[in-house]
Amino acid sequence: MRALASCVIPAQAGIQLGGEGGWTPACAGVTEPGMEISAKALAAMRAHAAAALPLEACGILLGEGGRITEARETRNVHPSPATHFEIDPQALIDAHRAARSGGGPQVIGYYHSHPSGPAAPSATDRACASGDGAVWAILAPQAGAEDVTFWRDGEAGFTALPLSLIEG
Numbered sequence: 712m713r714a715l716a717s718c719v720i721p722a723q724a725g726i727q728l729g730g731e732g733g734w735t736p737a738c739a740g741v742t743e744p745g746m747e748i749s750a751k752a753l754a755a756m757r758a759h760a761a762a763a764l765p766l767e768a769c770g771i772l773l774g775e776g777g778r779i780t781e782a783r784e785t786r787n788v789h790p791s792p793a794t795h796f797e798i799d800p801q802a803l804i805d806a807h808r809a810a811r812s813g814g815g816p817q818v819i820g821y822y823h824s825h826p827s828g829p830a831a832p833s834a835t836d837r838a839c840a841s842g843d844g845a846v847w848a849i850l851a852p853q854a855g856a857e858d859v860t861f862w863r864d865g866e867a868g869f870t871a872l873p874l875s876l877i878e879g
């Protein structure tokens with residue numbers, strides 16, 4: 712495990728993404744199937760990213776399998792929130808717990824915004840990625856059309872994910 716000080720997604724011992732009956736990381740050589748996101752979740756992320764300016768917004772992507780149905784806003788608890796993000800660890804623990812105990816959606820990944828940068832992984836993001844297979848959504852609330860991109864944080868680094876919008 713890497714120990715880096717900034718842009719932290721808290722690593723919780725024993726917590727796995729996906730789980731029984733859920734999404735599992737794509738194997739090398741398997742074509743990435745892409746993701747679906749509900750219009751509601753996408754709108755919530757964009758609204759949060761805009762409202763948080765000039766600070767970075769962050770949150771948790773929830774859903775089932777390859778479908779993101781909820782973008783849950785969390786606090787950015789990083790001490791330098793204008794240039795970094797750290798998802799509120801308690802919010803992440805709560806989301807994993809709800810998924811494990813049944814009934815709650817799976818934790819599919821995370822989102823955060825770049826208030827003045829492009830919607831792509833920054834050097835800091837790459838340094839902080841854990842390679843755990845999570846989906847990262849990155850928003851650039853001031854960048855215009857390409858204001859959100861989706862990535863798989865895989866063992867070989869970030870891979871762009873095709874995205875389709877679904878109703879709901």
Ligand SMILES: [Zn+2]
Binds near residue numbers: 823824825832836849
């Ligand atoms: Zn970033």
